[in-house]
Amino acid sequence: MSPTAAGVLFKLASTIAFAFMLTLIKLVSGRVPPGEVLFARSFFGIVPVIVYLAALGVFPASLRTARPLGHVRRSLVGTASMFCWFTAVSYLPLPDATAISYSGPLFGVCLAALVLHERVRAFRWGAVGIGFLGVLIVLSGQLNGFEMGFQGSRATGAICALASAVLGAFAAVTVRELTATETTGAIVFYFLACGSAFSFVTIPFGWVVPSFSDAAMLIVAGLFGGIGQVLMTQSYRLAEASVIAPLDYINMIWIVILSYLIFGDVPTAVVLAGSLVVIASGVFVVWRERRLGILEAKAKARSADTPT
Numbered sequence: 001m002s003p004t005a006a007g008v009l010f011k012l013a014s015t016i017a018f019a020f021m022l023t024l025i026k027l028v029s030g031r032v033p034p035g036e037v038l039f040a041r042s043f044f045g046i047v048p049v050i051v052y053l054a055a056l057g058v059f060p061a062s063l064r065t066a067r068p069l070g071h072v073r074r075s076l077v078g079t080a081s082m083f084c085w086f087t088a089v090s091y092l093p094l095p096d097a098t099a100i101s102y103s104g105p106l107f108g109v110c111l112a113a114l115v116l117h118e119r120v121r122a123f124r125w126g127a128v129g130i131g132f133l134g135v136l137i138v139l140s141g142q143l144n145g146f147e148m149g150f151q152g153s154r155a156t157g158a159i160c161a162l163a164s165a166v167l168g169a170f171a172a173v174t175v176r177e178l179t180a181t182e183t184t185g186a187i188v189f190y191f192l193a194c195g196s197a198f199s200f201v202t203i204p205f206g207w208v209v210p211s212f213s214d215a216a217m218l219i220v221a222g223l224f225g226g227i228g229q230v231l232m233t234q235s236y237r238l239a240e241a242s243v244i245a246p247l248d249y250i251n252m253i254w255i256v257i258l259s260y261l262i263f264g265d266v267p268t269a270v271v272l273a274g275s276l277v278v279i280a281s282g283v284f285v286v287w288r289e290r291r292l293g294i295l296e297a298k299a300k301a302r303s304a305d306t307p308t
Contacts, residue, residue, distance in 0.1 A: 003238040003239060004238065004239040004240070004243060006238050006239075007234075007235045007236070007237070007238030007239025007243065007244060008235070008239060008243065008244070008247065009235075010231045010232070010234045010235035010238065011231070011232060011235035011239075011244045011247045012247060012250060013231045014227075014228045014229075014231035014232040014235060015228075015247065015248070015250050015251040015254060016254055017224045017225075017227045017228035017231060018224070018225070018228040018251060019251055019254035019255050019258055020221075020224045020258070021041070021221045021222075021224035021225045021228060022089065022094060022098075022255065023094070023255075023258045023259075023262060024217045024218075024220060024221035024224065025037055025041070025086060025089055025221050026089050026090075026094055026263070027217055027262070028210070028214045028217050028218060028221075029086070029089055029090035030090065031208070031210070031211075031214055032208060032210055032214055032218065033202065033205065033206050033207055033208065034083055034086040034087045034090060034202070035083065035199050035201070035202025035203070035205065035207065036199070036202070036207045036208065036210075036218075037086045037218065037221075038079065038082055038083050038086060038195060038198075038199040038202070039195075039196055039199035039200070040218035040219065040221060040222045041082065041086075041195075041221060041222050041225050042079075042082075042191075042192045042193075042195030042196040042199060042222070043192070043196040043222060044218075044219050044221075044222025044223050044225075044226065045192050045222045045223070045225040045226035045229065046189065046192045046193060046196070046226065047222075047223060047226055048223060048226030048227045048229070048230050049185070049188055049189055049192065049226050049229060049230060050189070051230075052185075052230040052233070052234075053185045053189070058183075058185060059185070062183045062185035062186055063183075063185065063186050063189055063190075064186070065182055065186050065190070066181055066182075067178065067181060067182060068190075070174070070177065070178050070182070071178065071182070071186070071187070071190040071191070071194065072194060073174055074171060074174035074175060074178060074187070074190075074191060075190060075191050075193075075194030075195060075198065076194075076198065077167055077170045077171045077174060078167075078168070078171040078174075078191055078195070079191075079194065079195045079198045079199070080167050081163075081164045081165075081167035081168040081170075081171055082164070082195065083199075083202070084160045084161070084163045084164035084167060085097075085101065085160070085161065085164040085168075087156075087157070087160040088100070088101075088157045088158070088160035088161035088164060089157075090157070091153065091154060091156050091157025091160065092154060092157035092158065092161065093259060093263070093265040093267070094255045094258070094259045094263070094265065095252065095255055095256050095259055095265065095267035095271055095275075096138065096154075096157075096158075096161075096267070096271050097157060097161045098251065098252055098255050098275075099138045099252070099267075099271050099274055099275040099278065100135065100138055100139065100158060100161035100162055100165065101161055101164060101165050101168075102135075102165075102249065102252075102275065102278045102279060102282060103131065103132065103135045103162065103165045103278060104164075104165040104166075104168045104169050104172075105169075105282050105285060106128045106131040106132060106135070106278075106281065106282070106285075107165055107166050107168075107169035108169040108172050108173070109124060109125075109128050109285060110128065110169075111169050111170060111172075111173050112173070115173050123284075124285055127281045127282075127284045127285050128281065128285065130277060130280075130281045131277065131278050131281030131282060131285075133277060134273075134274045134275070134276070134277025134278035134279075134280075134281065135162075135274065135278055136274075137270060137273055137274030137277060138270065138271055138274035138275065138278070139158055139162070139274075140270060140274075175187060184233055188229055188233070192226075246282070246283045246287075248282075249279045249282065249283070252275060252279070
C-alpha cells in the first residue's frame with residue numbers, strides 16, 4: 001500500500017473516531033455540563049497521545065518546548081472553542097452543529113489574510129463568500145428559536161457553534177505559529193493538558209457526579225478523541241495535506257448515520273443544502289491552495305535554473 005493510500009485510510013478512521021466521540025458526548029450532554037465534558041475529552045484524550053508518542057520512541061523528548069506561553073495562548077483559544085462546541089452539541093442535532101462547524105476553514109482564510117498577512121487571491125475570496133452563504137442557509141433554520149434568556153433554544157446552539165468555528169480558526173493561526181519551533185506531539189499534548197486544567201474554571205457554574213454509565217461514556221469519548229487525534233496526525237505524516245484535508249467533510253456522513261440510528265434525527269433540506277454549499281467551497285479552497293503551491297514550486301524551480 002502506498003503512503004498516500006495509507007494516509008487516506010488513517011484519516012477516514014480518524015473521522016469515524018471523532019464521530020463516535022461526538023455521539024457519546026451528545027448522549028450525556030443533557031445530564032453533564034459542557035465544562036465537565038471538556039475535562040473528560042481533554043484528560044482522557046491524553047492517554048492515546050502518550051501511547052502514540054511512546055510507540056514512536058519520542059516520549060518525553062518530544063514534549064520539550066521553548067515557547068510555554070505560546071502553548072498556553074493556543075490552549076486558551078482552543079479550549080474556549082471546544083467548550084462552545086460541546087455547548088452547541090447539547091442544544092442542536094449533530095448534523096446541524098456539524099454543518100455550522102464547517103465554517104471554520106472559511107474563517108481561517110480570513111484570519112490568514114488579516115493576521116498572518118498571507119496573500120489571498122480573488123478565487124479563494126469568492127469561494128469563502130459562497131461558503132458563508134451556505135452557513136447562512138444553515139443558520140436560517142436555527143435562528144428562529146430565540147427564547148427568553150436563550151435557554152434551550154436552537155439559536156443558542158447555533159451561536160455557540162459559530163463561536164466555536166471562529167475561535168477554532170484563531171486557534172489554527174496560533175498552531176501555525178507554534179509549528180515553526182514546536183513538535184506536533186508537544187502542541188497536542190500541551191493543548192489537552194491545559195484544556196484539562198482550564199476546564200476546572202467551570203466548576204462554579206455547576207458540575208455533577210455522573211452516573212456509572214455517563215462516566216463510562218465520558219471516558220470512552222475522551223479516548224476516542226485521543227485516538228482520532230493520533231490517527232489524524234499519522235495521516236498527515238503519510239500523505240499531503242491537500243489530499244487529507246478535504247476528507248474532514250466525510251465526517252458528516254458518519255454523523256448523519258449515527259444521529260439517525262441513535263437519536264432519530266434527520267437533517268432538514270435546508271441543512272443539507274447549506275452543508276453542500278459549505279463543503280463545496282471548502283474543497284475548492286483546499287484545491288486552489290494546492291494548485292497555487294504547485295505553481296509557486298514550479299516558479300521557484302525555474303528561477304533556480306535561470307543563470308545569473
